[in-house]
Amino acid sequence: MKRYYVLKYLLDTDTLIYWLKGNQSIEEKALAVGLAQLGYSVISHAELYFGAYNSLQKDKNLQAIQLLNQKLELVNFSAGPAQLFGKIKADLKQQGNIILDADIMIAAIALTNELTLVTNNAKHFIRIPSLSLENWVTG
Structure with missing residues (x-):
């Protein structure tokens, strides 16, 4: 897959919320x-x-959202992730593993751009093959 960004990590919504609420573990890892x-x-x-x-x-x-937007790159949901979203959702449906569309979209963005998804919500995302995950909340 073609990588469109020089990024390495895509932060999931839950991780962003923990960070905005002052989670020290995420702050330290982000700075590191x-x-x-x-x-x-x-x-x-x-x-x-x-x-x-x-x-x-x-x-x-x-x-807080405006400050976050000044610090981090905003990664779009474009044609590549949209196509991958459709495939992932169909595959999950056939397996009986339904997860939220928003989570599938986030995973498709991470996969298309070869990014590691940082989340505290691994129970949903582990159902998606080849998705690299890290948890910065628990370390």
């Missing part, structure tokens, strides 16, 4: 690998906005 190696998907971006607009601290959370 370098912010230039980190990205997050437009899917996670949308999920963060939903969380912000649905929260009691809307302005604070919207500001």
Whole structure:
């Protein structure tokens, strides 16, 4: 697969939320690998906005998203990940392993761009073959 970014890691929505809430383990790992190696998907971006607009601290959370967007590369969901999404979803459905479309989209973005997905939600993502996973919350 062709790699479109110089990134190494794609941070999942849950990891981003832990980081924004001050998780020290994620902060240390992010600084150790370098912010230039980190990205997050437009899917996670949308999920963060939903969380912000649905929260009691809307302005604070919207500001946190803006700061995050200044630090990290935003990785789009384009034609390559869209095609892979369709294949992964069909394969999972045939196996009886349904997971959320958003998670499949995030996985497709990571796979298409040869990125390691950083998540604390491995129970969903381990169902997707060849997806490289790391958990920075538990170490």
